[in-house]
Amino acid sequence: MTEVMKKVPLEARHRALGAQMVPFAGFYMPLHYGSIRDEHQAVRQRAGLFDVSHMGEVLVSGPGALDFLQRLVTNDVAKLTPGRALYTVMCHPDGGIVDDLLVYRDEDGYMCVINAARQAADLEWMRSTVAGFGADLTDVSAETALLAVQGPRAKGIVQSLCPTQDLEPIRYYHHRRGDVAGVPVRISRTGYTGEDGFELYADAGQADRLWSALLDAGAAKGLVPAGLGARDTLRLEAGFRLYGQDIDEATDPLSAGLGWVVKPAKGPFTGSEALAKLAPAPPRAFVGMRLGPREIPRHGYPIYQGSRKVGEVTSGSFGFTVGAGLAMGYVEPGSSGEGTELRIQLRSDPLQWAEAPTVALPFYRRPEG
Amino acid sequence: MPDLSAYRFTKTHEWVSKEEGAGEVVVGITDLAQTQLGDVIFLELPKVGATLTAGTRFGSVESVKAASDLFSPVSGEVVAVNEDVASAPELVNSDAQGKGWLLRVRVEGDLPGDLMDAAAYDSFAQADAH
Numbered sequence: 001m002t003e004v005m006k007k008v009p010l011e012a013r014h015r016a017l018g019a020q021m022v023p024f025a026g027f028y029m030p031l032h033y034g035s036i037r038d039e040h041q042a043v044r045q046r047a048g049l050f051d052v053s054h055m056g057e058v059l060v061s062g063p064g065a066l067d068f069l070q071r072l073v074t075n076d077v078a079k080l081t082p083g084r085a086l087y088t089v090m091c092h093p094d095g096g097i098v099d100d101l102l103v104y105r106d107e108d109g110y111m112c113v114i115n116a117a118r119q120a121a122d123l124e125w126m127r128s129t130v131a132g133f134g135a136d137l138t139d140v141s142a143e144t145a146l147l148a149v150q151g152p153r154a155k156g157i158v159q160s161l162c163p164t165q166d167l168e169p170i171r172y173y174h175h176r177r178g179d180v181a182g183v184p185v186r187i188s189r190t191g192y193t194g195e196d197g198f199e200l201y202a203d204a205g206q207a208d209r210l211w212s213a214l215l216d217a218g219a220a221k222g223l224v225p226a227g228l229g230a231r232d233t234l235r236l237e238a239g240f241r242l243y244g245q246d247i248d249e250a251t252d253p254l255s256a257g258l259g260w261v262v263k264p265a266k267g268p269f270t271g272s273e274a275l276a277k278l279a280p281a282p283p284r285a286f287v288g289m290r291l292g293p294r295e296i297p298r299h300g301y302p303i304y305q306g307s308r309k310v311g312e313v314t315s316g317s318f319g320f321t322v323g324a325g326l327a328m329g330y331v332e333p334g335s336s337g338e339g340t341e342l343r344i345q346l347r348s349d350p351l352q353w354a355e356a357p358t359v360a361l362p363f364y365r366r367p368e369g
Numbered sequence: 370m371p372d373l374s375a376y377r378f379t380k381t382h383e384w385v386s387k388e389e390g391a392g393e394v395v396v397g398i399t400d401l402a403q404t405q406l407g408d409v410i411f412l413e414l415p416k417v418g419a420t421l422t423a424g425t426r427f428g429s430v431e432s433v434k435a436a437s438d439l440f441s442p443v444s445g446e447v448v449a450v451n452e453d454v455a456s457a458p459e460l461v462n463s464d465a466q467g468k469g470w471l472l473r474v475r476v477e478g479d480l481p482g483d484l485m486d487a488a489a490y491d492s493f494a495q496a497d498a499h
Contacts, residue, residue, distance in 0.1 A: 036433050037408045037459065229407070229433060294411045296431050317433060318410045347436070 008053040009145050009207040017225055025116035027054045029228050036229035040320045043193055043234055044366075046222030047151035049214050050231055052192075052199075053207060054116035056141040058126065061109035064134030069103060069110060072129065074253060074275070076266040080105040085173050085190060088261045090125070091271030095252040095278060098125050100243055102190065104175055111186075113146075115243045129270065145207035149214060149223070150197035150234075152366075157218040158187070158198050167198075181213030192231060194238025194364055236326055237319045239288060239362030245299060246286070246314045246328060254278050255330065257286035257361070284311070285336035288361040289344065291325035295354035297344045303331055303356065304343045310335040313344060319363055326363050327356060376466070377442065377484035380493065384466055385442040387480055394443055394480070396472045398430065401494050403465040406432035409458040412439075414471060419447045421474060423481050428471075430461070439471075442484055449473035 006026050014021060019030035030051065032039060042048050060069060069077040075088035082105050090098045099122050102113040114122045119141060126137055149158055159167050161181040167189075170176050175188035186201040202210050215225065232242070241247050247256050254262065254275060262275055291297055297316030302309050311331035319326040327344060335342060336358065344356040376386045382402035387394045403409065414428045421427050421441040428439045451470050454460050461469040485493060 032407070035408055035459070035462065233433065294413075294431075296410060296436065298436075318431075 006054075006142075008051060009204045010051045010053065010211055013208065013211060014051065014225075019225075019227060022228070024228060025054055025119075027116065029054060030225070032227040032229045033225050036227070036233060037320050039224060039226035039230035040233050042222060042224045043151045043195055043226055043230060044321050045152070046224075047149060047153040047157055047197075047218055048193075048226030048230065049211070049218065049223055050148040050150065050226050051145075051207075051211065052148055052231075053145040053204070055146050056114040056116055056119035056122065056139070057144045057146075057201070058112045058114065058123065059109060059138040059140055060112060060135055061138070062133075062135040065109055065136075068130055068133035068135040069112075070266060071133070071269050072126065073101070073103065074262040074269060074271065075103075076263040077103055077105075077110070078266060080110075082107045083174055083176060085175055085188060086261075087173075089247070089253045089258060090122075091253065091269075091275070092249065093270055093274060095254075095271045095274035096249040097243070097247045097251055097253060097256070098122060098249065100241065100247060100258075104186070104188070117244055143204050145202050145204045145210070146199060147202070147207070147210055147214065148191055148193075148197060148199045149218070150191045150193040150195045150226075151223070152196060153218070153221045153223065154195070154197035157214065157221055157223055158200070160217050161213055162187075170198075172196075181210055181217075183210045183213075185210070192238075192240055193234040194240075194362060195234075195366055233317050233320055236315055236317050236328070237322055237362065237364035239328070241286075241328075242315060251330075252278055252282070254282040255284040255286060282333065284330040285333045286328065287331055287336050287340075287342075287358045288363055289313075289327040289329070289342055289356035290322070290359045290363065291327065291344065291354045291356050293324050295325040295344075295346060297325050297327035297346065297354065297356070301327070302345045303327075303329055303335075304345065304353075305331075305335045305340065310342070316344075322363050325354065328361070331358075373466075373487040376487055377480055378487070378490035378493075379440060379442045379484060381438075381440040382494075383440060383442050385474075385480060385484065387476075392475055392477075393448060394445070394474050394476050395470045396442060396474055397470040398439065398461065398465055399490070399494075400465045402437075403462050403469070406430060406437060407434045407462075408432055409461045411458050412454060412461070412471065414450050414455070415447050417447050417450060421445055421447065421472075441474075443474055443476050443480060445474040445476035447472050448475050 303311040313329040316327040
């Protein structure tokens with residue numbers, strides 16, 4: 001059986017740059033262009049350019065768009081004014097997470113940005129629940145490219161390509177229409193790395209032009225193309241959950257430490273009753289754990305307190321900036337207090353353990369200014 | 370690219386190099402292995418004086434992607450460990466079959482007969498990839 005792979009518009013570009021391409025969510029995506037470590041450090045110290053065009057985009061329009069979104073997601077979309085974005089999850093009636101997503105508010109509607117691996121499931125879920133709201137859903141994933149410029153020099157690099165528009169007023173989680181290198185884009189001050197930066201949404205046909213202009217303009221400032229490998233180690237240091245690893249349909253946002261995007265006061269939404277029942281005592285707690293510089297935890301490794309297994313690692317890797325093995329995962333609520341002396345079993349033969357005290361997330365916070 | 374005529378390879382993707390008449394060999398992981406592992410974060414290696422047995426585990430290499438055991442191509446005594454690799458494990462990525470060597474081992478006699486030369490290892494690796 002051959003799985004039919006979809007193509008991001010820049011696939012040939014990545015191959016030409018020597019990227020190691022890996023299948024991801026039905027696309028061949030760049031894992032790295034030589035070294036995950038170098039790309040990670042470039043984003044922390046200078047800037048990196050990510051192609052994340054595999055992400056899905058769904059427009060929500062019509063007179064009932066707000067009512068529909070308020071029912072669909074857990075966060076309060078009514079508070080979202082044009083030019084702003086919010087992070088949220090959408091849940092099943094049982095509180096299990098369908099996906100995590102960004103919602104952008106425009107003057108004339110909304111755009112939801114969803115995970116590529118969840119695109120089909122999300123659309124099916126949204127379409128099955130939209131009836132009666134007077135809202136229209138338009139999947140524009142295939143014709144939308146998304147490039148992320150991340151790092152302390154990201155703003156200078158993007159600014160150099162849009163001389164007529166000052167980027168400074170676009171604050172974190174704000175967005176605006178604009179022109180970058182002559183390409184009409186949505187300029188969004190968001191990202192998945194823990195650094196300042198922008199995500200640029202453009203017509204897929206313009207992706208090549210935008211990518212080239214950003215690489216050229218950034219080269220002198222130390223910008224490098226960066227792949228999914230660095231994206232993963234960067235987001236882990238920043239404490240961001242990854243759908244399919246840290247959260248899924250069997251996890252709820254309260255246990256996942258995402259209670260800050262659950263707003264019962266806004267009125268009923270899908271999953272609100274289930275989450276209200278869970279709220280007093282979520283069954284599990286999501287924690288960060290810091291290991292030593294020569295101890296690398298990975299997805300699925302068991303977490304112990306004393307001799308008792310209390311959970312499993314959902315995301316683990318080496319934090320290149322932190323300089324230590326880092327893990328996130330679910331543990332029993334009684335084992336989740338900051339500074340709890342947990343241990344992670346790194347291997348069974350020969351048996352090897354790592355001390356893994358819980359620490360506050362994120363593991364890494366960018367310097368001020 | 371170093372001259373590979375003195376190199377022999379294992380099915381577990383280590384290499385060993387022995388010069389004519391020398392009582393010591395150099396051991397490392399192959400360039401193919403480092404490519405598949407990706408960025409090496411650290412290595413767990415034996416200490417000088419440790420005894421190695423051909424075909425058995427002597428350490429491990431941890432990369433972003435995975436932890437992998439290392440198996441010794443030869444039997445003998447470790448006489449040197451590459452300190453540069455301990456402080457800069459990325460050397461294994463940039464020059465796995467040169468500056469990224471791992472151990473010098475004192476051996477008796479010839480190399481084990483089941484090791485592959487470069488051409489045989491290439492064919493093995495290609496078959497292994499499919």
